[in-house]
Amino acid sequence: MTTAVAAPFRFFSLQVVRTLRIGPSLVRVTFAGQDLRYFFSGGRDQSLSLFLPHPGQDAPAVPFELGDGWWQGWRELPDGVRAVMRSYTLRTLRRDPDEIDIDFVLHTPAGPASAWAAGAAAGDRVVLLGPAVADNRAIRFRPPAGTDLVVLWGDESALPAIASILESLPAGQRVRVWLETHEVGNVRELVTAADAEVTWVVGESSVDVLREARLPAAEQPYVWIAGESGCVKALRRHFVGERGIDRRRITFVGYWRRGMSEEQLREAE
Template sequence: MTTAVAAPFRFFALHVVRTRRLGPSLVRVTFGGRDLHDFRSEGRDQSLSLFLPHPGQPEPVVPLDLGDGWWQAWRELPDDVRAVMRSYTLRSLRRDPDEIDIDFALHTPAGPASRWAARARAGDRALVLGPVLADNRAIRFRPPADTDLVVLWGDETAVPAATAILESLPAGTRVRAWLEVPDAGDIQDVRTEADAEITWLVRHDGAPMAVDAVRAAALPCGERTYVWLAGESGQVKALRRHFVGECGVDRRRVAFVGYWRQGMTEEQLRAAE
């Protein structure tokens, strides 16, 4: 099994370059910034911490000293002053000019990040805690070299990472993917060289629950199957139990992360963890 390399991260000052609506529930925000030339990542599910301003603030408020003690100093700022922090995945990184894309799921009811993304305009300012080394511990998709089947599941919060993974896989890679979105208008055209079968589950159209859809497929999971699961934590846990308990996939070959939990804010989830 491969292991992640612990790597340092730093803060990058960003500004919105443009936005593009991808569907009723998804919007892509493209960010630029002079110091993005130091941003490094080779992970298709690269995790980032994004800091956003409250309404009426021109930029996110963070401690003046963003050294090792930044977390505690940020926590000590008043709730209605300190920058809103949310976890996102990198959709893409480009050079000349240096830009990154982050796709936002527009939840209902909307949280602070969804509201910010829905009204973001060119020039709006943000801050991201991101990697300065391409291989870092915030990358979870790491299939072993002997993998003969890649299985992916993600809801709308994980679609950016899942589609980036699909686009990066080489020709001949066998992939079975389930991507869950609220609305049929959120379905995306995914271009991949992999031998991929992608099923879109549309909740508003009465799609089956994730575990039911995956179980019905009767996947031929074997010793060399690799599974990646991301999205709502309850669904992720149920799917992990299915693959490990029912399909017999080695738990070390199942990468899983709960991006959010039904009925809880990110602050509540972080406190619970």
């Protein structure tokens, strides 16, 4: 499959190789496929569009053979046939053999993607719309040159992005991280060369915790916030309004919204 969509993105036909439960509400799914030799990514918070089959289908229905017309064709497929489309983050890309990992939150109420991940098994087929060029606009973590403090906030859905961002940061870079989780078993060591301080907030609102937190003095801070969109909005207001951070130095992305599926969220936006 070589259909170009909107370069630098293209479709990849993949199969599950294995799954690994990495926390009480987190499962890592490893995918492989010949197409992955055309997959290139600069990592960090690289986002992907994942197309999943409905229960009973052996492959997701995505008319990628329509080229640029795939979106219209996909929208016109009947409900229950049209593949479920969800946004996820590339956790790891490996070569020899070509494999990628995606970490899924298993949440309640479960949506189609969370339910699919909970039951994923070797051989299951998915389609991915992902990058064919390492530097692409689905990487949003972009601290301006001269940044002297990176602040990261995320919930479990943003843990894969934060883990990858931390792995990418150089020694000497000051970083303060807040991670919210409902389950103490999801807490893990994060690997980084940076001068990072990571605070896990278990079972309470990290928005309140962050409001009270002391941040080191910085001339040029950069803030990255992702997770439940109500929390993301509240935190952005806090950083701009109460901490006086220039809004151009804040990247914020609503990854999901309480009480809404991703389709409903897309329509609302």
